[in-house]
Amino acid sequence: MAGRLYDPTGARYGIPTYPWRMAPEEYATFRQLRTRGLRPGGQGVAAQVLWYSRRYRRTGKSPIRVAYLYRLDRAKPVRPMTxxxxxxxxxxxxxxxxxxxxxxxxxxxxxxxxxxxxxxxxxx
Structure with missing residues (x-):
């Protein structure tokens, strides 16, 4: 099942796609960036993580969930509060x-x- 969600070249989904917990270390979600004190800094989505959710399968919505990933090397520090x-x-x-x-x-x-x-x- 996870094999269908593995597309590191982006040929199938348009951007590199990884199953749950299989994304390379150089990518992070928005929340992961925030915990490190970083922000995307204007960069677009670099990759995505896809996984199947039993919760959404029951509600009639698409069971495939997505989390967008950003490159850590392009992230910038969070601006301080004025x-x-x-x-x-x-x-x-x-x-x-x-x-x-x-x-x-x-x-x-x-x-x-x-x-x-x-x-x-x-x-x-």
Whole structure:
């Protein structure tokens, strides 16, 4: 089964394709880049990993999942946060703590499933 997903030349899928856990070390996913403090830096997708998922086979979606890979040697360091970005992030997080119903600062982030603080959602 994994043999159909192995295409290191890119002849079948257009870009080099590897099965789960068989990609060379010089490639990394976006999340793997982030854990190393890197970003793609404008480079396009260099390769992909394909695998079969039992979860998606049951839901009627395509059972083949994909993860895109980027070259590590072309990745750039993550840009540092500027004071303006920190301020904007703090303002956005503070706005998520204000209940739209009672207008109080709850001290926690309002759950999107409720759309209001727990006290307002429990009120009759």
């Amino acid at each position: 004071p303006a970005k920190w301020a904007a992030l703090a303002k956005a997080n503070a706005a998520r703590q204000v209940c739209p119903e009672c207008r109080r600062d709850t001290g926690y982030r309002i759950p999107t499933s409720l759309g209001m603080c727990v006290a307002c959602s429990d009120a009759p």
